[in-house]
Amino acid sequence: MSAARIKADEVVTSFGRIRGLEIKVGKVLVEEWEEVCGPTPAPGPLDLREWDRKLLSRYRPMYAPFCDMCCLCTYGKCDLSNGKKGACGLDIESQQGRIILLACCIGASAHGAHARELVERLVEKYGPGHPINLGDKIQVEAPLVRLIHGSKPTTLADLLPPLEYGERQLMDLLSATHTGQEGSYMDFESKSLHISMIDHMFMEIADLAQVVALPYPKGDADAPLVDIGLGCIDPAKPVILAIGHSVLPGAEVIEYLERNGLQEDVEVAGICCTALDLSRYSKATKVIGPLSKQLRFIRMGIADVIIVDEQCVRADVLEEAKKLKTPVIATTAKICYGLQDRTNDPADEIVRDLVQDKAPGALITDEAKAGEVAVRTAIELHKKGHGKKLDAERLSSMAVRCTECEACVRECQSNLDIPKAMARAAEGDFSLFEEFYERCTGCARCESACPQHMPIINMINEGASGRISKEKFKLRAGRGPIQDVEIRKVGAPIVLGEIPGVVAFVGCPNYPGGYKEIGEMARIFLDRRYIVTASGCSAMDLATYADEEGKSLYERYPGDFDGGCLCNVGSCVANAHISGAAIKVASIFAGRRLRGNFEEIADYVLNRVGAVGIAWGAMSQKAASIATGFNRLGIPAIVSSQASKYRRTYVGRQDKNEDWWVYDARDGSRIQTEPAPLHLLYVADSKEDAIVAAAKLCIRPNDTSKGRQIKLTHYVDLHRKYLGSMPEDLHLFVRTQADIPITMKTEILQLLKDRNWEPRKIPDPTLLERLVRGR
Amino acid sequence: MSESTPWFLGNDPGHVRAVVADADRMSKIISRARRILTVLGPEISDDGAMLSVVRAIPSSSLVASPRTRPLMAVASGVKPDVYMNVLEVMDRLRDPDWQGFDGKGAYDLVIFLGMDYYYASQMFSLMKHFGRGVGTVSLGRHYQPNARYSFSNLVPATWHAQMQRLAGLLRGEE
Numbered sequence: 001m002s003a004a005r006i007k008a009d010e011v012v013t014s015f016g017r018i019r020g021l022e023i024k025v026g027k028v029l030v031e032e033w034e035e036v037c038g039p040t041p042a043p044g045p046l047d048l049r050e051w052d053r054k055l056l057s058r059y060r061p062m063y064a065p066f067c068d069m070c071c072l073c074t075y076g077k078c079d080l081s082n083g084k085k086g087a088c089g090l091d092i093e094s095q096q097g098r099i100i101l102l103a104c105c106i107g108a109s110a111h112g113a114h115a116r117e118l119v120e121r122l123v124e125k126y127g128p129g130h131p132i133n134l135g136d137k138i139q140v141e142a143p144l145v146r147l148i149h150g151s152k153p154t155t156l157a158d159l160l161p162p163l164e165y166g167e168r169q170l171m172d173l174l175s176a177t178h179t180g181q182e183g184s185y186m187d188f189e190s191k192s193l194h195i196s197m198i199d200h201m202f203m204e205i206a207d208l209a210q211v212v213a214l215p216y217p218k219g220d221a222d223a224p225l226v227d228i229g230l231g232c233i234d235p236a237k238p239v240i241l242a243i244g245h246s247v248l249p250g251a252e253v254i255e256y257l258e259r260n261g262l263q264e265d266v267e268v269a270g271i272c273c274t275a276l277d278l279s280r281y282s283k284a285t286k287v288i289g290p291l292s293k294q295l296r297f298i299r300m301g302i303a304d305v306i307i308v309d310e311q312c313v314r315a316d317v318l319e320e321a322k323k324l325k326t327p328v329i330a331t332t333a334k335i336c337y338g339l340q341d342r343t344n345d346p347a348d349e350i351v352r353d354l355v356q357d358k359a360p361g362a363l364i365t366d367e368a369k370a371g372e373v374a375v376r377t378a379i380e381l382h383k384k385g386h387g388k389k390l391d392a393e394r395l396s397s398m399a400v401r402c403t404e405c406e407a408c409v410r411e412c413q414s415n416l417d418i419p420k421a422m423a424r425a426a427e428g429d430f431s432l433f434e435e436f437y438e439r440c441t442g443c444a445r446c447e448s449a450c451p452q453h454m455p456i457i458n459m460i461n462e463g464a465s466g467r468i469s470k471e472k473f474k475l476r477a478g479r480g481p482i483q484d485v486e487i488r489k490v491g492a493p494i495v496l497g498e499i500p501g502v503v504a505f506v507g508c509p510n511y512p513g514g515y516k517e518i519g520e521m522a523r524i525f526l527d528r529r530y531i532v533t534a535s536g537c538s539a540m541d542l543a544t545y546a547d548e549e550g551k552s553l554y555e556r557y558p559g560d561f562d563g564g565c566l567c568n569v570g571s572c573v574a575n576a577h578i579s580g581a582a583i584k585v586a587s588i589f590a591g592r593r594l595r596g597n598f599e600e601i602a603d604y605v606l607n608r609v610g611a612v613g614i615a616w617g618a619m620s621q622k623a624a625s626i627a628t629g630f631n632r633l634g635i636p637a638i639v640s641s642q643a644s645k646y647r648r649t650y651v652g653r654q655d656k657n658e659d660w661w662v663y664d665a666r667d668g669s670r671i672q673t674e675p676a677p678l679h680l681l682y683v684a685d686s687k688e689d690a691i692v693a694a695a696k697l698c699i700r701p702n703d704t705s706k707g708r709q710i711k712l713t714h715y716v717d718l719h720r721k722y723l724g725s726m727p728e729d730l731h732l733f734v735r736t737q738a739d740i741p742i743t744m745k746t747e748i749l750q751l752l753k754d755r756n757w758e759p760r761k762i763p764d765p766t767l768l769e770r771l772v773r774g775r
Numbered sequence: 776m777s778e779s780t781p782w783f784l785g786n787d788p789g790h791v792r793a794v795v796a797d798a799d800r801m802s803k804i805i806s807r808a809r810r811i812l813t814v815l816g817p818e819i820s821d822d823g824a825m826l827s828v829v830r831a832i833p834s835s836s837l838v839a840s841p842r843t844r845p846l847m848a849v850a851s852g853v854k855p856d857v858y859m860n861v862l863e864v865m866d867r868l869r870d871p872d873w874q875g876f877d878g879k880g881a882y883d884l885v886i887f888l889g890m891d892y893y894y895a896s897q898m899f900s901l902m903k904h905f906g907r908g909v910g911t912v913s914l915g916r917h918y919q920p921n922a923r924y925s926f927s928n929l930v931p932a933t934w935h936a937q938m939q940r941l942a943g944l945l946r947g948e949e
Contacts, residue, residue, distance in 0.1 A: 062866055064897035065904055068789030081791040081904070092904050410784055413893060449784075512891065641894035644862075651866045683862045683894075685817040686842040693860075724844040725858070 033152040038597025041150025042165045045172060045194050051599045052190035052632070054767050055606075058659050059631075059650035059680040061189050063096035066647055070095050073179045088179045097188025098177050100624070100648045104192040105174045107625030108199035110311050111573060112166055113334070114245060115206035117310075119159050121248055121367075122213040128157030132208065134218045137483040143583040143594060144204040144576055148197060150596035156213065159205045166198045166205075189648075196628035197598070203626075204576035210247060211480045216280040221486075221560040221567070223479040226279040228287040228543045228552075229471035235302045238382035239267045240374050243294060243317065244309035245572060247277035249331040252371030253307070254282050266375060271297060272312050273536060273571035279477045280570060287475055289544070290509040290537030292442035295320060295457050300468075301389035304378040305354075306361075307370065310334040311572075312508075312620065318361060324387030327354040327377055328361035331370045339363040347372050355380040390458050392430070399425035399459070401452045408446035408456060413642065414439045414512070418446055418456060425459055433463030438514035441617075475543035476554040478535075478570020482581040484588055486561040490531065491589025495608045497707015499563045500714050501698025502531040504578045505538040507615030507623045512640045517687045518616050519545020522553060522566065524691055528714055529563035530698075533581075536572040537617065575626050579633055582609045600771065606634025606677070607662065607765040610698035610711070613637040614690060618646070631680040636697045638682050638690050650680035654729060662701055662765035668772035671763050673701045674733050688722035695719075696727075701765040705738035713741040716748075731755040735762050778927035782917030786896055791903070793918065793925035798937040802944035804912060804924055805832060808884035810875065814864055815839040815855065819889030821846055824938035828914060829853050831945035832886060836876040838864055843889070861890065865898055869905045886912045887922070896921055914938070 006023040040047045068081040070090065078086030085091050090098065122130070132141050132153050140146070142153050149162035173195045176182040182191065210216060217223035233239055242250040250270060257263045269286040270278045271294055278285040288297050291312045297303065298320050306321050307329045314320070318337040321328045330339050342350045342362040347369055353359045354377045364370040390398075402422035409418055416439060421432035437460055446456045461468065493499040503525045505518055522542055526532050534542050543552045557566040561581060569577040586592040586604040594601065605611070613630050615623055618639050624646055627637040631650060639646070653659060654675035662673050676699040684690035695715045703711060712733060719727045731752050734740055736759045740748045766772070778795050781787055796804065805811065813832050817840040819825060829837070830852045839847055839855035847855055857876050867873045874880055885902060887895055895913065899921035902911045913919035916934040918927050926937060943949075 060866075062862075062869065062901065063905065064901040065788070066897075066900070067787075068791060068904075079789055079791075081789055410782060413783075415892070641891050644894050644897040647897075649862060651862060653863075653866060653870075655867075682860075685840045685860050685862075688842045689817070689840070689860055692841070723841040723858070724848070725841075728858070 033595070035593055035595045037150055037595045038593055038600065040598055041596030043148070043598065045169070045191055048194065048598055049190050051602060052193050053186070055193070055632070055650075055680065056186055056189055059652050061097070061185065062649050062651055063093060064644055064647055065092055065096055066645060068092070075179075089183060094183055094185045094188060096647055097185035097192070098182070101173065101188045101192045101195070102177045103621040103646070104196045104199070104625040104628050105170060105177070106621035107623070108170055108195045108202060110622050111199055111202040111206060112163070112170060114310060114573065115163055115202045115209070116167075117246065117332070118206050118248070119156060119163060119209045122209050123156050126156065126213050128155060130156045130213055132156070132158070132212050134212065134481060137485050138219050138481055139484050140584055140587060140594070142204055142208055143580040143587065144201045146594045147583055147596070147598055147601055148201045156209060159209055162201060163205055166202055169198050170195060192628050193632040196625040197632045199625040200576050200579050200629040203573040204580060206573040207480065207570060207576055210277065214247065214251065214281055217477060217479045219481045219483045220479050221558060223280070223477040223559060224283040225474040225554060226283050226285060226287060226477050228289065228473045228475040228540060230288060230293065230297060230300070230468045231471035232286050233267055233269055233288070233302055237265060237267045238304045238378040239269055239302050240305050240307065240378045241288070241297065241303035242268070242270045242274045242278060242307045242309070243272060244313045245273040245311040246309035246332065247274065247281055249307050249309050249367045249370050250274055250278045251281050252367040253374050254278070254285075256371045256375050262375065266378060269303070274309060276478050276536070276539065276571040279475065283477065287540060290540045292509040295442050295444050296461055298324070298326070299389060299455070299458050299461060301387060304381045304386070305329065305374045307331060307374050308335050311622070322360045324389070325357055326386060327381070329370050329374055330361065330363045331365060331367060333365065336363050337361065343369065347376070351376045351380065355384065390455060392428070392462050395455070395459055395462055396425055396428050398454060402426065402454065403452065405451065407449040407451060411445035411449045413443070414441065416440065421459070422454065430459060430463035433459045434467070436460050437464040437467065438516060441510050471544070473543045473546065473552040474555050475540060475552070476559045476566070476568045478539070478568050478574055479559060480570055480574060481577045482561045482567070482584065484584065487581065487584045487588045490562055491585045493563070494585055494610060495589060495702060497610065497700070497703035497711055500528065500530050500610065500711050501695070502533065502581070502609070502611040503694055503698070504533045504535070504611065504613040505542060505616070506535050506575055506578070506613050506626060507538055508617045508619040509537045509541055510617040510619035510642050512642045513687060515541040516545055518542060518614070519553060521614065521616070521687060521691055524718070525694070526553065526557050526564055526566055531561060531563055531565065531567070533561070533567045533569055533578050535569050535575045535578065539568045539570070542566070572622060578613075579630060579635065582611050582633060582635060585609050599768065602632060602634045603766050603768050603771065606767070608700050608702040609634070610700050610703070611635045612677070612694050612697040614694060615639050615643065616690070618643045627681060636677045636680050636682065638684050638693055638697070640690070641683060641685065644683045648681070649683055651682065652678045652680070654678055654732060662763050662767060663769055663772055664761070664763035665766045665772050666764045668769070671761055673763065673765065674699065674735070676700055676733070691722050692718050699733055701763060705736060705762070708733070708735070708739040709741045712739065713744070716741065716744060726751065731757045735760050779918060779920070780928070781920045782892060782928050786893075786920065788900065788920055792920040793913065793922040795918065795927045796924045797926070798941040798944060801912065801914070801924065801941050804910070805884065805886070805945060808910070810835040810880060810882045811884045811886060812875070812882040813837045813886045813888070814861060815843055815888055816861060816890030816895065817842045818891055819843050819846065821850065824935045824942070825888060826850050826853055827942040828938050828945070829888065831942040833945070835879070835882065838876065861894070861898060865901050868902065868909060869907065871907055882909060884910045884912065886914060888914045890915070892917055895919060
């Protein structure tokens with residue numbers, strides 16, 4: 001029921017006379033959900049603080065500051081080195097906690113604002129009563145909203161109250177970063193965990209809204225295979241490139257093409273999560289790849305029009321596009337690039353100005369109009385022709401100017417020997433630049449630093465031109481949520497350890513050793529029948545890893561949520577379906593109540609669900625909040641050495657026995673357990689370290705002996721193969737002899753004997769005393 | 776640029792920066808230390824200069840990234856006491872109660888070799904702020920501002936020569 005107002009000048013009742021009565025009712029929630037609510041519906045920053053402290057006492061935050069200074073207020077700069085405090089009283093440790101909270105708030109705000117825009121636009125288009133219907137196979141439609149907010153959304157409009165709740169939390173938590181507020185690093189961390197939990201709810205709201213309103217796959221394991229790669233674009237057709245994270249403008253391009261029968265005549269291509277979501281919307285979409293491909297593709301000069309929406313879009317897209325006279329259409333208030341707001345101008349006038357190069361682009365916040373302008377402009381400009389890319393001859397003549405000053409190398413985080421490649425290019429040989437193709441993350445800091453203004457990205461493109469034209473792979477479109485029936489099937493094997501784990505490849509493309517590393521890692525776990533999931537830029541890069549037959553991983557492995565399957569959930573916001581799956585295991589398989597019951601479910605996941613995330617190229621603030629949100633739910637994340645620049649890790653100490661205990665829920669006894677999972681946020685030294693760490697971080701105290709045998713088999717085998725030895729900590733993970741893998745029994749028994757190992761009890765594990773039965 | 780300009784120009788932490796040292800000074804710093812922990816990162820190679828320095832350092836404990844185990848198996852005279860991820864090593868170093876890998880007490884000097892520049896920089900920063908005063912030395916080719924002592928930015932041939940000289944000095948050769 002919506003708002004109501006009752007007003008009476010005078011009311012006579014049996015208990016007296018009331019004058020000037022006025023009653024206002026803001027909103028009435030009709031309660032149709034019978035599940036008993038847990039202790040923390042719509043929790044505030046303090047409601048889960050005790051859970052955070054449990055986690056943080058075991059996984060102690062460890063900081064590696066980027067900078068010794070604080071530059072956030074005019075008392076400063078404050079130098080926080082050598083134990084000094086800033087003018088506000090903060091020391092370096094608390095300042096790092098504050099920076100982490102700020103990063104997590106930024107990340108959550110990006111998803112929250114995206115969710116707000118999607119929900120409002122879709123309510124406007126499809127009505128507030130549009131049902132949240134994911135089909136018969138998905139009844140637990142919004143596990144995070146149920147768990148955190150305590151509500152069960154049945155329509156698009158029902159997504160607004162949890163969104164409002166999350167926005168309020170974001171405001172409170174961001175305010176804690178202001179000068180003169182929080183002073184404890186532990187409380188900054190608790191707040192980071194809180195807003196990152198909210199971030200997962202924001203992501204769920206965003207993706208759920210688009211999945212139910214738009215013609216996306218709705219949890220379909222056999223979502224269509226779509227084209228991905230720089231070489232899958234037909235340059236003979238007009239090309240519209242969409243960059244960012246919102247499906248709305250690109251969807252309007254596709255609708256305009258379909259309405260006008262032009263869908264075969266124009267290529268719609270995408271970069272980053274916009275591409276992933278457009279491929280869910282229409283399988284005709286060509287996915288270029290992750291955000292690292294932005295400059296490369298723009299410089300290729302194939303795009304006739306570029307549309308940008310929000311998040312992870314380079315700040316210099318307009319500047320770059322201008323060089324090739326490619327118009328840019330900005331479509332949201334988040335990215336305007338200084339362009340004139342043409343939203344209320346007639347489409348004819350905007351198209352004319354763009355085609356005649358009277359303006360470098362336009363801000364058009366009406367997506368339908370932006371779609372029309374993009375298509376018409378692309379068709380006209382393609383006929384007319386516009387800027388050309390630099391050819392090999394020109395690039396070679398430019399390379400001669402290189403003075404080998406190494407300014408480029410000093411900016412390159414991949415440490416590429418650009419001067420050497422430049423010397424070869426000056427002789428017309430771009431082969432070294434081709435070698436850089438996989439390891440270059442496309443940031444272009446090298447170009448910015450070059451005193452000779454060398455177009456290094458173009459040179460890499462030139463070197464790799466042969467392979468770029470053949471770069472055509474298949475990506476399975478993001479399927480969205482995991483089905484309840486799938487959870488019923490895999491719930492027991494996951495919790496008992498018989499499926500060795502769930503490995504999620506998430507995050508951005510800032511890889512230390514090139515993008516192929518995640519493909520190699522994923523294949524290892526797929527072949528070992530782990531459940532492998534993917535999202536965002538990682539989901540795209542996994543598609544570019546081809547096997548011996550040239551098949552992409554998506555062609556080789558089914559898209560189910562099951563052992564040995566590769567399940568692409570979708571764009572960044574679809575990460576919520578991975579945390580949602582862990583929650584659903586607790587709910588659907590174990591029958592734990594979800595509603596407002598975060599702590600119990602997180603305790604369940606931490607102790608029983610062997611899941612781990614690998615964010616190998618994590619770069620953004622969103623990746624920080626996504627990982628931290630997984631961590632609060634008890635799911636560890638592994639990042640690469642580049643991500644040590646996030647400045648904070650959550651690491652456990654397996655040599656501290658006192659850290660590793662649980663209550664046995666059967667009798668309340670407090671018992672020693674294995675260090676599992678050992679870390680919550682771990683920086684792997686190398687790909688090999690990450691592979692072994694992932695297998696180890698899937699071990700959970702609740703594993704049955706059969707499950708533990710399977711997990712240890714993989715841990716030992718991977719350790720031997722990639723690190724060249726038997727794990728030295730194996731004895732910590734063997735509880736009884738029944739845990740020992742049969743094929744390794746003799747060797748492991750000897751190892752246990754050498755370590756004075758003794759058997760111990762297998763608990764029904766929990767960190768929450770209130771969950772001990774009978775209490 | 777001065778010799779204490781960070782190799783990656785953006786990696787400027789503030790005014791507390793590593794003292795630039797050459798092989799001679801490094802040798803004195805290392806020789807003065809009582810308990811040295813040498814950390815070999817995942818980028819360690821079979822470069823003769825690197826391993827000859829590792830052999831010459833009077834380390835109380837030598838810890839190597841697990842990834843280096845195959846190389847260590849064939850590197851004569853280099854036998855790590857422990858294979859451990861660098862982050863886990865750092866976690867122990869910040870613990871005031873930790874008595875070292877050999878249980879004989881805290882280290883007073885930590886030497887890093889064979890780590891990716893950015894990663895090493897972050898680990899040096901961690902030690903600078905939370906390392907309880909333990910000294911740190913970078914033997915990489917590029918200036919590491921967050922270490923306590925570092926080479927300046929060296930071209931490969933100069934770095935190689937400096938490492939050879941350091942190895943000689945540590946072995947007592949002039």
